[in-house]
Amino acid sequence: MTGVALAEELLLLAYDDETGKAAMPRISLDLGMAAAVLIELALAGRIAYAEGSLAVLDPTPTGEPVTDGVLARIAADTPHSPSSWVQRLRHGLRDRILGDLCRQGVVRDVDETELGFIHVHRYPVVNPAVEADSRRRLAEALTGSATPDERTAALATLVAVLRMEPALGVSGAAAEDARRRLTEIASGAGFSGEVSLEDSVVRPSVGLVVAALARAVDAALGPRR
Template sequence: MTGVALAEELLLLAYDDETGKATMPRISLDLGMAAAVLVELALAGRLAYADGNLAVIDPAPTGEPIADAVLAKIAAETPHTTSSWVQRLRHGLRDRILTDLCGRGVVRDVEETELGFIHVHRYPMADPSVEADIRQRLADALTSGQLPDERTAALATLVAVLRMEPALGLTGPAAEDAGRRLEEIAAGAGFSGTVSLDDSVVRPSISLVIAALGQAVDAALGKR
């Protein structure tokens, strides 16, 4: 795998560029990033969904340290459901991803002290080109009327599940329209379970993983 990982894309969308603070509930973001890492491994042909569990079908490293650590963990343990894995993986994941983004110069780590003794960290944007590309892909997906590529469709689905329309700078009717379009993308890719996998232009193996993870995040957030 190369470039920016899906979990990194979600995090960049969810953090304010200027303040460097999360703009959405952190538990939602943590669950979404855990799901995104698992989706990344499915896209790379490393994971599959079978009999209600996630299973490693190829243990070969992808070259992305965070994803490879998760892959090794899943391979070393007994099978678990998607719901179990998103809960097990979410703890500490955000800090690891932020550290990686800082190391690559995408965001900056600004340490401050509140009330004289509480240390807090902010992560304002350092290289806006990375997030600009992410937002452009999503904007194209929302306006083109065409089903985007697998990665963008997966990202759009995660944004829909996490109700991240405000992170796209949309409110009111525009946010509602974007929400409907995101749901259409998920359905058209076979991610939401409303379209037959035979009719999806996305690989059925990917559709199964993302649909299962979307349901797991929904359930964890109390939406189902």
């Protein structure tokens, strides 16, 4: 697996390109990035849900530093449920992902001082091509009749659960329409709704992580109105 990780795509959508600041609640973004890494590993066949926990099926590195760090952590730790891993992984994950994006030259770290001693970091975009590709794929998924690929469906699912429709440049009735379409994509991909482990462990594993994320977001922000 090479290229930009799913969690990195999610972060770029959540940060304002010019100000370099998060344009959504950081608690939900942190939860979402943790879920994104778990989903990435499930789609890559590295982890799967079994007997109440997420377990490593294949410890082979994926080639993505942040993702591989999480894979090694899961392999070394005692078994935990999807909900537990979403909470455990969110701490410090954003800084690691931002650091990886800086190393790739996608964003830059602007270190500023407020009140003479408080350091505040901003991460404006340097290379907009990565985020542009993510937005293009989501736009095609929202407006097209073709079924999006698995990775785009996973990104759409995360956007829906994290209530990130405004990040797509829509509001009001258009945002409601976008949310419905994103939910349809998630359901069609098997990433939400009823979970069955009979035919495959990949989609149910993703679905259980998505369900855990939805509960965590509701607990942090309150139920969606």
